[in-house]
């Protein structure tokens with residue numbers, strides 16, 4: 177980590193830290209005052225998004241259902257050893273972080289609101305980091321082709337910029353009963369996460 181000078185904010189983005197057992201202790205031993213921003217989305221959609229990403233690299237991948245459920249004939253036993261499922265157990269991951277950091281060190285950003293209201297969610301991020309609210313509504317527009325918000329004018333460029341092709345890809349169709357089982361499985365973990373974070377993300 178580079179030395180942070182007066183007036184600078186050093187940021188590091190590694191999605192897997194949130195779900196890595198050793199990460200909370202290591203980050204705390206580096207600097208326990210670190211502010212932590214976690215973007216979370218509905219774990220069911222997250223699992224499908226994760227599967228979509230792997231499928232794009234490996235088109236021969238077995239079906240979502242055969243990876244998410246232990247017994248392909250029944251949709252009751254969820255395979256929590258599959259990372260796409262395990263990562264969505266936010267309450268469990270947060271528990272290990274809270275052994276090292278107080279809740280006040282965290283900002284939970286809603287992945288859904290980040291799409292519906294990027295400026296609002298970015299406002300929360302700027303407040304949390306103690307920054308002046310510079311990024312706001314005027315910086316975003318909704319790109320109909322992409323189906324997502326994009327930046328009107330990124331710094332150093334006069335052209336609008338959307339996120340790359342690997343962000344916001346269409347998801348494959350998953351049988352509704354598989355999604356329903358997964359939704360039921362996550363419900364208690366989601367409720368626990370709402371309690372722990374003090375925020376209701378509305379994933380029902």
Ligand SMILES: Nc1ncnc2c1ncn2[C@@H]1O[C@H](COP(=O)(O)OS(=O)(=O)O)[C@@H](OP(=O)(O)O)[C@H]1O
Pocket residue numbers: 191224225226228287290291324325326338339342343344345
């Ligand atoms: N503005 C904008 N444009 C495009 N995509 C957006 C945007 N905001 C949020 N998203 C959602 O970000 C999802 C991909 O983010 P990831 O978490 O996979 O990114 S990362 O790989 O961890 O960096 C990606 O998930 P998928 O839709 O499954 O591709 C998007 O839904």
